Amino acid sequence: MFAPKDRQSEADRVSTIVEEIKRQLTEMTVKLANAELETHLIEQNYGDTAKINTVEIDDQMETNAAVQQQKQLVALSVENQTILKHKVNRLQRLQDSPYFGRIDIEDDSQDSLYIGTASLMTDDETEFLIYDWRSPIAGIYYNGTLGKIAYETPDGRQETELKLKRQFTIKQDRITNMFDTSETIGDEILQQVLGTDANVYMQNIVATIQREQNEIIRNTNADVLVVQGAAGSGKTSAILQRVAYLLYHSRTQLDSDQIIMFSPNHLFSHYISQVLPSLGEKNMRQVTLNEFFVQRLHGLHVEDRFQRFEQDQASLPESTKVMRRYLESTAVLEAIDLHLQGSRPDLYFNDLMLAGEVVFAVSEIQAIYQETASHLSLSDKLLATKNRLIRRLQQKVRELAASDWAQEQLELMDESDYQDLVIDHHFHSVAAEQAFLLKQVARQRLYPIYEAIYNNQFLDIERQYLQLLGQLQPPKIMASAWQSRLESVKTRFERHQIRLSDVVPFLYLRDQLTGGGQNRQIQYLFVDEMQDYSAAQLFYLHHAFPLAKMTLLGDYAQDLFAGNYQSTNIIETVKQLFPQQRVQIHELNNSYRSTIQITNFASALLPEQPQIIAFNRPGPRPELLVCPRLVDLNRELSRSCTRLLAKYGMIAILTKTQAEAEQIFATLQVDAEVTLMTENKRRLNHGVMIMPIYLAKGLEFDAVVGYNVSEKSFSQPGDHQILYTIASRAMHELILLSLGTPTHIVTELPPSLYSRNGSSVEAQA
Numbered sequence: 001m002f003a004p005k006d007r008q009s010e011a012d013r014v015s016t017i018v019e020e021i022k023r024q025l026t027e028m029t030v031k032l033a034n035a036e037l038e039t040h041l042i043e044q045n046y047g048d049t050a051k052i053n054t055v056e057i058d059d060q061m062e063t064n065a066a067v068q069q070q071k072q073l074v075a076l077s078v079e080n081q082t083i084l085k086h087k088v089n090r091l092q093r094l095q096d097s098p099y100f101g102r103i104d105i106e107d108d109s110q111d112s113l114y115i116g117t118a119s120l121m122t123d124d125e126t127e128f129l130i131y132d133w134r135s136p137i138a139g140i141y142y143n144g145t146l147g148k149i150a151y152e153t154p155d156g157r158q159e160t161e162l163k164l165k166r167q168f169t170i171k172q173d174r175i176t177n178m179f180d181t182s183e184t185i186g187d188e189i190l191q192q193v194l195g196t197d198a199n200v201y202m203q204n205i206v207a208t209i210q211r212e213q214n215e216i217i218r219n220t221n222a223d224v225l226v227v228q229g230a231a232g233s234g235k236t237s238a239i240l241q242r243v244a245y246l247l248y249h250s251r252t253q254l255d256s257d258q259i260i261m262f263s264p265n266h267l268f269s270h271y272i273s274q275v276l277p278s279l280g281e282k283n284m285r286q287v288t289l290n291e292f293f294v295q296r297l298h299g300l301h302v303e304d305r306f307q308r309f310e311q312d313q314a315s316l317p318e319s320t321k322v323m324r325r326y327l328e329s330t331a332v333l334e335a336i337d338l339h340l341q342g343s344r345p346d347l348y349f350n351d352l353m354l355a356g357e358v359v360f361a362v363s364e365i366q367a368i369y370q371e372t373a374s375h376l377s378l379s380d381k382l383l384a385t386k387n388r389l390i391r392r393l394q395q396k397v398r399e400l401a402a403s404d405w406a407q408e409q410l411e412l413m414d415e416s417d418y419q420d421l422v423i424d425h426h427f428h429s430v431a432a433e434q435a436f437l438l439k440q441v442a443r444q445r446l447y448p449i450y451e452a453i454y455n456n457q458f459l460d461i462e463r464q465y466l467q468l469l470g471q472l473q474p475p476k477i478m479a480s481a482w483q484s485r486l487e488s489v490k491t492r493f494e495r496h497q498i499r500l501s502d503v504v505p506f507l508y509l510r511d512q513l514t515g516g517g518q519n520r521q522i523q524y525l526f527v528d529e530m531q532d533y534s535a536a537q538l539f540y541l542h543h544a545f546p547l548a549k550m551t552l553l554g555d556y557a558q559d560l561f562a563g564n565y566q567s568t569n570i571i572e573t574v575k576q577l578f579p580q581q582r583v584q585i586h587e588l589n590n591s592y593r594s595t596i597q598i599t600n601f602a603s604a605l606l607p608e609q610p611q612i613i614a615f616n617r618p619g620p621r622p623e624l625l626v627c628p629r630l631v632d633l634n635r636e637l638s639r640s641c642t643r644l645l646a647k648y649g650m651i652a653i654l655t656k657t658q659a660e661a662e663q664i665f666a667t668l669q670v671d672a673e674v675t676l677m678t679e680n681k682r683r684l685n686h687g688v689m690i691m692p693i694y695l696a697k698g699l700e701f702d703a704v705v706g707y708n709v710s711e712k713s714f715s716q717p718g719d720h721q722i723l724y725t726i727a728s729r730a731m732h733e734l735i736l737l738s739l740g741t742p743t744h745i746v747t748e749l750p751p752s753l754y755s756r757n758g759s760s761v762e763a764q765a
């Protein structure tokens with residue numbers, strides 16, 4: 001309990017700080033408006049200058065110089081505007097809720113430091129009124145227990161005494177909640193935060209980061225940081241705050257464009273899209289694995305994980321499982337390295353064609369390749385071939401520029417195309433301008449060939465891959481089975497298709513041959529739901545972003561895609577994958593998303609009982625509703641949804657497959673907005689959302705209805721994980737419907753964990 005004078009002095013401080021924020025905000029807003037006006041005036045002036053486009057060469061040169069100067073002015077003015085905008089945004093964010101924590105430390109004197117989502121200084125910049133949660137000293141708020149403590153600063157380790165740690169909830173300049181705590185961030189505020197309703201956007205957790213999450217957020221020395229965490233343990237939250245932390249600490253060397261996150265699906269990308277902006281940071285790049293492969297395999301239709309999962313539900317023969325295990329392991333990548341290091345493979349080339357005509361024939365490319373120095377490595381020989389082709393192409397450009405065709409094109413050129421070509425150029429004579437334009441015309445015509453050479457399309461990589469497969473002798477696979485798979489890869493190539501399990505070996509072979517495929521700009525790579533990646537895929541990501549530090553997070557218990565054909569210990573896999581790197585492993589066992597009843601039920605669904613500690617937030621027991629006929633099931637589904645909608649804003653019906661989701665969408669009758677989620681939908685909605693579980697990865701809803709958990713649908717080895725993932729999406733309530741006999745995975749659970757058809761299972765027993 002707080003003495004009234006304590007409460008009053010905290011309330012007074014909030015008022016004073018909010019007043020100061022408002023004052024600074026008014027000042028900055030005026031400055032920003034002035035800066036915007038200035039940019040507008042310069043731009044207007046720039047437009048006028050650019051319009052003075054004359055035929056006289058001297059005038060034209062003068063115009064160009066003026067244009068350059070104006071451009072620089074615009075750039076400077078825009079930069080100033082950006083800085084001011086940033087400040088205004090920061091103050092706006094602080095205005096509503098200036099801070100959430102206070103620590104009192106004592107060195108020579110006693111200091112009270114207040115922690116918020118951004119820092120605030122006095123006008124003369126001599127004193128911090130609020131410390132950014134990412135500053136070194138703020139680390140104490142998350143880590144320190146009362147008493148002597150140490151914290152890291154840029155100048156080394158500092159020691160101090162922590163006398164007080166206080167938490168606040170401040171809404172619109174009023175303290176609505178205030179607690180003192182002696183250890184890590186106490187339960188009271190967390191209880192409050194976790195009890196709220198689901199949102200279409202994930203929220204930041206900076207006010208209540210837990211100690212073990214803080215270690216992940218502030219880790220700067222691991223090359224590969226692996227986070228294994230139970231469903232709802234805050235893995236995604238921790239890494240998003242980690243991105244904000246990294247951006248803050250490497251402000252001058254790291255830009256959000258140098259961070260890439262592999263996310264499980266588009267809904268998820270949208271769901272997390274507001275966390276970084278709410279902390280004043282720009283979002284990192286986001287990509288799904290499928291998008292990444294599609295970008296790299298231009299022209300081939302790539303089988304995606306979702307399609308494959310759907311097909312696996314219908315049939316997954318043993319021979320397919322064995323092939324996948326091999327093609328998705330690093331053994332296949334090692335075999336490629338050996339294949340390229342040993343006696344050199346024959347190389348196959350493609351004609352380079354333009355509008356139906358051969359520009360470079362296979363024979364010519366072959367001859368160039370043969371002429372390259374024999375001591376060079378394969379990739380260097382190909383690079384030399386590529387350079388030679390580009391030189392020959394330049395000669396072809398010159399020839400084309402001198403042709404009648406180019407002359408004709410020039411005469412037909414309209415004014416705007418002409419302007420596009422000459423802008424930013426000045427010529428000493430009309431003849432020089434003419435020569436320049438002819439060359440541009442020829443260059444544009446042959447540009448597709450340049451691109452094809454640049455992208456190594458002269459190499460017939462598909463044939464190369466088939467040749468590789470033909471030479472591999474994978475263990476535990478019969479030669480005849482391997483041969484027929486090779487045939488099916490060939491048929492797919494003819495239809496411009498590639499199976500998911502072939503993608504990584506195919507890309508890796510191409511990269512190793514051409515020496516390409518590596519992006520050295522990216523400094524940090526994040527993979528969410530790492531358990532859905534094969535060892536070969538993770539290895540390939542490291543190969544594709546060789547300078548990036550990796551953060552891999554996931555939960556082996558939520559392995560949806562591979563659970564039916566292999567069980568791997570993802571942590572061991574990662575350790576073996578990156579023996580040269582500093583790999584650090586963190587486990588998160590406290591689960592925050594769901595009520596204690598849902599978390600305990602979900603954990604019990606797993607065959608190997610994991611160590612999951614439920615957050616103590618009570619709610620109703622999960623309910624199993626068994627319906628004898630389909631009409632009963634559908635009626636029960638509508639009834640359950642209606643009941644849940646009376647209490648909650650966002651509920652989801654989760655199915656195993658897309659087909660089931662579509663069927664429910666066609667029949668569900670409720671008085672609310674109902675949305676069928678598909679792979680291409682990008683945002684969550686209020687009301688009822690229907691989707692297959694793989695689209696709900698990483699998401700959460702107030703209540704979940706798991707559709708048809710019958711023994712018929714859930715009896716395979718990987719089904720434990722699917723059910724666990726479904727159950728753990730629910731925050732407050734979980735209902736499972738079954739048509740006929742329910743899955744043994746549920747009925748074998750201790751009866752105390754759920755109720756069945758409205759009464760407790762214990763009572764029924």
Ligand SMILES: Nc1ncnc2c1ncn2[C@@H]1O[C@H](COP(=O)(O)OP(=O)(O)OP(=O)(O)O)[C@@H](O)[C@H]1O
Binds near residue numbers: 190203209213728
């Ligand atoms: N320290 C925290 N303070 C407040 N809320 C938290 C905290 N940690 C996690 N949460 C909340 O718990 C829920 C689950 O978090 P998150 O989605 O990050 O977990 P996850 O481990 O990625 O889950 P999953 O693997 O099941 O997708 C979210 O609502 C998140 O806001």
